[in-house]
Amino acid sequence: MQVEIITKDDLRQFKTELLNDIKAIVKPQEKIKEWLKSAEVRKMLNISPGTLQNLRINGTLRYTKIGGMMYYKLEDITKLLEGGQP
Template sequence: MEDAVTKDDLRQFGMLLMNDIQKLLEKITCENQGMHPEWLKSKAVRKLMDMSAGSLQNLRITGKVRYKKILGSYYYNKSDLQALFNE
């Protein structure tokens, strides 16, 4: 007797698949940028700029930095961040 595939099984598979795709996209981005990506993930920006998630969200909402949302993760333009904090 074979086990039936449940909705939870499919949901879990989908989450694993999306995670694998996201890792591949990040790897490709880093390779294309020579390990110095022009777009930084939220966690990297918060660590680099020593800021809270809320402060970073405010920069995004007010349009002070460009961002991209890819598979649920935000990426911020490195040159925009540098220009903002050089002022």
């Protein structure tokens, strides 16, 4: 049986490599927004501000108003695109 001596430098190098490996595995994927602003929704659906307003008024697309900004759930937009009601 052969004996190997491990130094503090070896442990530091191992720690660095281990942390890099863990970061690569756990690296957060591109964060997907849960709430979108009006401009983002219009761009996604390729619609005008008036059309988006009509979707709000007739209840086709739910929204939340905070201050002067309107926010839309990505889940509701996805359902709308799939043909179902949000």
